[in-house]
Amino acid sequence: xxxxxxxxxxxxxxxxxxxxxxxxxxxxxxxxxxxxxxxxxxxxxxxxxxxxxxxxxxxxxxxxxxxxxxxxxxxxxxxxxxxxxxxxxxxxxxxxxxxxxxxxxxxxxxxxxxxxxxxxxxxxxxxxxxxxxxxxxxxxxxxxxxxxxxxxxxxxxxxxxxxxxxxxxxxxxxxxxxxxxxxxxxxxxxxxxxxxxxxxxxxxxxxxxxxxxxxxxxxxxxxxxxxxxxxxxxxxxxxxxxxxxxxxxxxxxxxxxxxxxxxxxxxxxxxxxxxxxxxxxxxxxxxxxxxxxxxxxxxxxxxxxxxxxxxxxxxxxxxxxxxxxxxxxxxxxxxxxxxxxxxxxxxxxxxxxxxxxxxxxxxxxxxxxxxxxxx
Amino acid sequence: xxxxxxxxxxxxxxxxxxxxxxxxxxxxxxxxxxxxxxxxxxxxxxxxxxxxxxxxxxxxxxxxxxxxxxxxxxxxxxxxxxxxxxxxxxxxxxxxxxxxxxxxxxxxxxxxxxxxxxxxxxxxxxxxxxxxxxxxxxxxxxxxxxxxxxxxxxxxxxxxxxxxxxxxxxxxxxxxxxxxxxxxxxxxxxxxxxxxxxxxxxxxxxxxxxxxxxxxxxxxxxxxxxxxxxxxxxxxxxxxxxxxxxxxxxxxxxxxxxxxxxxxxxxxxxxxxxxxxxxxxxxxxxxxxxxxxxxxxxxxxxxxxxxxxxxxxxxxxxxxxxxxxxx
Numbered sequence: 001x002x003x004x005x006x007x008x009x010x011x012x013x014x015x016x017x018x019x020x021x022x023x024x025x026x027x028x029x030x031x032x033x034x035x036x037x038x039x040x041x042x043x044x045x046x047x048x049x050x051x052x053x054x055x056x057x058x059x060x061x062x063x064x065x066x067x068x069x070x071x072x073x074x075x076x077x078x079x080x081x082x083x084x085x086x087x088x089x090x091x092x093x094x095x096x097x098x099x100x101x102x103x104x105x106x107x108x109x110x111x112x113x114x115x116x117x118x119x120x121x122x123x124x125x126x127x128x129x130x131x132x133x134x135x136x137x138x139x140x141x142x143x144x145x146x147x148x149x150x151x152x153x154x155x156x157x158x159x160x161x162x163x164x165x166x167x168x169x170x171x172x173x174x175x176x177x178x179x180x181x182x183x184x185x186x187x188x189x190x191x192x193x194x195x196x197x198x199x200x201x202x203x204x205x206x207x208x209x210x211x212x213x214x215x216x217x218x219x220x221x222x223x224x225x226x227x228x229x230x231x232x233x234x235x236x237x238x239x240x241x242x243x244x245x246x247x248x249x250x251x252x253x254x255x256x257x258x259x260x261x262x263x264x265x266x267x268x269x270x271x272x273x274x275x276x277x278x279x280x281x282x283x284x285x286x287x288x289x290x291x292x293x294x295x296x297x298x299x300x301x302x303x304x305x306x307x308x309x310x311x312x313x314x315x316x317x318x319x320x321x322x323x324x325x326x327x328x329x330x331x332x333x334x335x336x337x338x339x340x341x342x343x344x345x346x347x348x349x350x351x352x353x354x355x356x357x358x359x360x361x362x363x364x365x366x367x368x369x370x371x372x373x374x375x
Numbered sequence: 376x377x378x379x380x381x382x383x384x385x386x387x388x389x390x391x392x393x394x395x396x397x398x399x400x401x402x403x404x405x406x407x408x409x410x411x412x413x414x415x416x417x418x419x420x421x422x423x424x425x426x427x428x429x430x431x432x433x434x435x436x437x438x439x440x441x442x443x444x445x446x447x448x449x450x451x452x453x454x455x456x457x458x459x460x461x462x463x464x465x466x467x468x469x470x471x472x473x474x475x476x477x478x479x480x481x482x483x484x485x486x487x488x489x490x491x492x493x494x495x496x497x498x499x500x501x502x503x504x505x506x507x508x509x510x511x512x513x514x515x516x517x518x519x520x521x522x523x524x525x526x527x528x529x530x531x532x533x534x535x536x537x538x539x540x541x542x543x544x545x546x547x548x549x550x551x552x553x554x555x556x557x558x559x560x561x562x563x564x565x566x567x568x569x570x571x572x573x574x575x576x577x578x579x580x581x582x583x584x585x586x587x588x589x590x591x592x593x594x595x596x597x598x599x600x601x602x603x604x605x606x607x608x609x610x611x612x613x614x615x616x617x618x619x620x621x622x623x624x625x626x627x628x629x630x631x632x633x634x635x636x637x638x639x640x641x642x643x644x645x646x647x648x649x650x651x652x653x654x655x656x657x658x659x660x661x662x663x664x665x666x667x668x669x670x671x672x673x674x675x676x677x678x679x680x681x682x683x684x685x686x687x688x689x690x691x692x693x694x695x696x697x698x699x700x701x702x
Contacts, residue, residue, distance in 0.1 A: 095448065129481030138480035145447055146480060150471050156437040157472065160444020160452075167400065167426055167450060190437030197432075354482030355516055357540035361569070361616050367654065 036251055040316045046088055046246060047311060047322075050080040050304045051329045053104035056113055057277075059333035060103065060120060064281045068341070069120045072149075073134040076104040078276035081303035082207050083108045085249025086175060086271075089257055095161050097145040097154050098177040100135035101207075101275075105177060106147075111139045113336035123343035130346045131354065151212075152178070152185035155204065159191045162200030166264060173201045173260040175253070181212025183229050184221055192268060196236040201260035203253065204230075206270045207243065213279040214289040230268030243271030244303045247310075274298040379559040382552040384530035385415050385491075389453065391563070392537045393423055396451060399537060402429040402438050403455030403492075412457045413493060413552050439465035439490065443472045443542075446488045453537065456492035459508040459546060465490075466511075473542040474517030489536045493549035494522075495587055495637050496685055502673035505681075507638030509585070512544040513614045513647075519568055520615040522546040524589035526557045528612055531566030539568060548587045555590070571618035573625065577605035580695045581625040583648055584635040585611040588667075588686065592635050595691035604699055614644055622648060623655045630661040631698040635691055640668040665694040 035043050057075045064073050076083070079101075087096060087108040098105045106116050111127060119126030120134050128138050128147070136147040145161065148154035158176035165172050182188050183206065195202045208226055210217060223229055230238030237259060241248045249271050256267035276295060278285050286292045311317035352362045365371070379387070393399045400423075405412045407420035407430040420428040431438035435456060442452035456462040462469070469490055477485045496505040513520045521536055521543060523529040529547065536543035548555070574589060575596050584592040589610045596606035607625050611617065626632050632652055634645040645666045652664055670684045696702040 097444075127481065128479060128483070131481050132479040136479040138483050140480070140483040145444075145484065146476075148472070150467055153440065153467055153472055154444075156440020156468065157444030157447065159437065160441040160446070161448045162444075163441055164445045164448035164450045167445070186434075187437050187440065190432070190434035191440070193432060193434070194437060194441060198429075355478050356519075357477065357485045360519075 035314070035316070036247060036254065043311055043316055044321070044325075046084050046250070047304070047307055047317070048325050048329070049088070049108045050084045050246065050307065051326055052113070052332060053080045053083065053107055054304060055326070055329040055333045056107060056117070056336065057103060059337055060117070061277070061281065063337055068337075069134065070122065071133055072100070073120065073281040074101040074279065075277045075281070076101055076275070078298065078303070079207055079209060079243070079273045080104060081246035081307070082205070082243045082249050082271045082273055083177070085246040086177075086203075086205055086253040089250060089254045090175060091172070093143065094172045095143045095145055095174040096177075097158050097161065097174065098147065099151070099154060099179060100147065100149045101179065102135065102137045102147045106137045106139060106144055109139065109142050109144045111137070111142060111144060113332050114339040115139075117336035118340040118343045121340035121343065122345070123340055124346045125339070125343040129354070152182045152187040154178070155182065155187050155191035158202050158204070159195045159200055162195055162202040162266065163198070165201050166198070171261045173203060173257050175203045175205060177205050177207060179212065180206060180208040180210065180217040180226060181215075182206070183217075183223075183226050188229070192230065192233050192236060192266075195266040196233040199235060199264040200266055201264050202266045203256045203260060204266065204268045205253070206268065208270050208272050209275045211275075211279065211289065214283070216289065225270070227268070227270040235265065237265055237267040239267075240270040240272060243273030244298075244301050244306065246303055246307050273303075376558040376560055378556050379526050380553055381526045381529050381548070381555040382413065382415055384526035384559050385533055385547065386417055386419075387559075388530045388533035388537070389416070389419065390422070392534055393419070393427065398449065399451045399453065400427040400429065400445075401453045401455060402431050402442060404431055404433055404457045406430060406455050411455070413549070415547075415552070416455065435461050435464040436468055439468040440472060442488050443468055443476070443486055446486045447476065447484045451487045451537065453489045453491060456490065458504065458549065459492050459494035460504050460506060462490065462492065462508065469512065469518070469542070469544065470515050474515045477541065478517060485540050486542050487540045488542045489533070489545055490542065491533070491536075491545035491547060493552070494546040495548050495550065496669070496674060497549040499676055499678055499681060500674070501676040505674035507636070507669070509546055509614055509636070509638060510643045513644060517542065518615060519543045519613065520546065521568060521613050522586040523612055524548075524551070524555070524574075524586050524610050526555060527559050528566055528572070528610075530559055531564050532568065532612065534565045535568050538565070543568065546586065551587055566612070569613045569616045569618055571609050571611045571613070571621040573607060573621070574610045575606065575608040577607035577629065579605045579629055580631040580633060580699055581607050581609060581622070581629045582633045582635060582691060582695065583609045583611065583622055585614060585644065586637065588635045588637050591686065591688045592691050594688035595695065598688065598692050599695055602701070604695060604701060606695055611644075611648075617647065617651070619651045619655065622652065626652055626656045627659045630659050632660070632664045633667060633691060633694045633698055634664060635667040635686060637669055637686060640666065640671050643668060662698040662700065665698050667691055667694045
């Protein structure tokens with residue numbers, strides 16, 4: 001997989017596509033000397049969120065192995081630059097929606113590590129009251145719209161959020177994360193088509209971590225670069241960025257936000273990144289479908305270490321400051337796990353409270369007396 | 376009161392609700408410029424504009440999902456499927472997104488949306504365009520499922536569905552749009568979801584039906600009356616939640632029941648109704664409950680075969696005679 005970034009705005013003809021390809025790389029190099037005009041504090045905050053995501057996920061892996069967390073659990077380790085780069089430029093009234101690899105996006109958006117970890121534990125203090133689990137992290141007060149478990153199913157939802165924004169004449173945007181396997185599913189094409197045709201302010205952010213579960217995307221996608229899939233749609237801006245570089249992701253997203261706010265143009269950004277762990281906690285990190293060497297090679301380009309070094313080199317970060325942030329992140333992850341461990345289990349009597357908004361008759365489950373005796 | 380067609384009643388319901396609440400919009404294939412494939416949305420584009428009456432690409436999965444996302448962001452979408460046959464492409468969005476969102480978000484995101492369109496058999500449309508979707512959706516907690524039989528019910532129930540804060544599957548009848556007409560109140564009214572209605576009172580046998588089969592059942596009841604059998608016809612109107620108390624009350628009165636529906640016989644709505652009757656009214660039954668349904672085959676095209684597959688009033692009469700030991 002190449003990480004060479006490319007950029008184009010589709011105008012819909014073959015000629016334009018050829019011209020785009022010929023003009024090559026239009027994006028400035030990743031390590032912007034001025035850090036995209038961000039203050040030192042803003043840069044350090046982004047680094048802090050990346051470290052928090054990493055340490056949270058490491059703790060998650062640890063407690064999963066201890067049997068504290070059940071079901072499917074997909075970790076984000078290695079991809080931190082994408083969530084941190086893309087979510088931090090949003091406003092509070094913008095929307096975020098994502099797939100099932102959703103813990104880091106929630107943390108970067110501002111959800112507390114406690115509420116996310118308690119959700120993974122299936123506890124009542126979880127952000128979704130223990131009813132959703134790892135794949136269904138929701139935070140309505142932050143416009144964090146989940147956590148969706150069916151590949152590709154939330155792209156139409158993102159288009160719907162974009163529709164609602166335009167319907168109300170708002171200037172918010174909807175940022176939608178999804179993985180590389182989505183480019184082959186119908187809802188991807190259907191959603192990009194509607195967003196482009198009706199100019200819905202949605203940023204479709206493809207996290208290309210190279211594998212859909214254990215299948216390398218190039219084995220199943222009949223396209224040279226996934227970003228080309230976006231170029232089929234007139235009125236959609238498409239580009240690829242280095243997803244291991246938080247500044248590159250941030251810059252592409254900032255520009256996409258600006259386009260979406262001002263002229264409602266949707267964007268499709270392919271962020272080329274890598275997950276160090278297996279697809280989920282049930283899978284090995286390497287073996288049948290990729291080599292240890294490949295994983296190690298990507299690890300050597302780690303997004304956190306890369307950004308840390310850039311900040312140190314620019315005199316924006318002290319080594320001790322980094323160590324302190326890291327210690328703090330580890331403590332936060334520990335505290336989140338402790339909190340989750342102590343949080344009560346959901347009360348079975350509340351199980352029917354959030355299936356319908358109104359007083360729906362749920363007596364069908366209560367008509368058998370023997371059921372009560374057994375429970 | 377004026378006599379209106381089922382189609383006019385639905386159109387009025389949407390118009391009145393759209394006037395009342397600006398967050399309501401319609402999306403679907405041909406709903407705008409074409410006035411709707413079955414003309415149910417006639418005139419609405421001119422009145423409300425393209426953002427409120429949106430012609431969708433032929434992409435059921437995603438325009439249904441767009442509705443769900445818009446509902447999560449505060450709008451109240453009406454998603455029209457040209458027919459429920461095509462809604463199978465959107466099944467994931469109806470079941471996995473709309474029905475489950477409120478629960479899996481821990482009560483944070485409810486989805487006020489109506490999925491509506493015509494279902495049931497039509498005339499010689501063959502296997503893929505002639506079927507009853509009712510049981511597929513009735514199975515799913517998180518959904519409400521409505522299937523009105525009259526113009527009056529169609530209007531009152533659609534207004535309730537639009538006002539409901541949860542996803543409602545609203546199944547209209549492809550063959551009822553024009554053929555069904557009845558008195559619709561002039562004044563504002565709604566009919567609550569989840570309430571069956573006794574469409575004809577009788578003392579000898581209860582006939583339970585919904586949607587188009589209510590009319591076959593009423594026709595059967597008239598025929599049975601000529602033979603001295605007074606049938607009570609209970610129109611379920613809502614399939615989820617089922618109004619079982621109304622059914623049971625009737626069965627306790629008549630001691631006999633025939634459950635009628637248009638679709639296939641296995642795991643259908645009638646199977647559920649019969650289970651409820653045997654649980655709640657076992658000791659009141661004077662005969663095993665009979666079921667009338669379509670035959671267990673994909674709809675054949677040939678006219679003579681299609682006629683055999685559809686249940687009709689004659690079948691209902693025969694089943695009623697059978698439970699009354701009058702055959």
